[in-house]
Amino acid sequence: MRSGDPKLAASQVLPDFPFARYAELLGLEGVRIDAPEQVVPALEGAFAARGPVLVAAVTDPEVPPLPPHIELEQARKLAGALRAGDPAMRDIIRQSVKGKVAELRNR
Numbered sequence: 001m002r003s004g005d006p007k008l009a010a011s012q013v014l015p016d017f018p019f020a021r022y023a024e025l026l027g028l029e030g031v032r033i034d035a036p037e038q039v040v041p042a043l044e045g046a047f048a049a050r051g052p053v054l055v056a057a058v059t060d061p062e063v064p065p066l067p068p069h070i071e072l073e074q075a076r077k078l079a080g081a082l083r084a085g086d087p088a089m090r091d092i093i094r095q096s097v098k099g100k101v102a103e104l105r106n107r
Contacts, residue, residue: 015060023054033057063099064090 020030031042033056037089046053078096082089 019056020054029053033054060095062088063095 018032020032023030029046029051031053033039033042039057042055046055076077082092086092
């Protein structure tokens with residue numbers, strides 16, 4: 001979306017799939033992160049592992065990956081992508097504003 005392209009549901013809406021469990025079935029280590037408080041322990045465990053680890057982090061698809069200091073051009077492209085018909089436009093805008101407000105409060 002930051003490039004100005006709308007969300008393409010066929011490639012960006014993924015079904016719920018047990019990726020971490022699938023990695024384990026293949027003989028790898030798999031870790032699933034469902035909550036923010038699990039991030040640090042999960043990553044510490046993954047980095048301490050002796051072999052490959054698949055880390056599956058469940059995120060909110062309506063929270064856009066905005067950089068901490070979004071540039072005007074990036075904001076324009078995001079707005080253009082949303083106007084092109086993203087079905088989750090309201091949620092994305094709400095989450096974007098919520099994130100920026102939290103960022104300003106933490107300064």
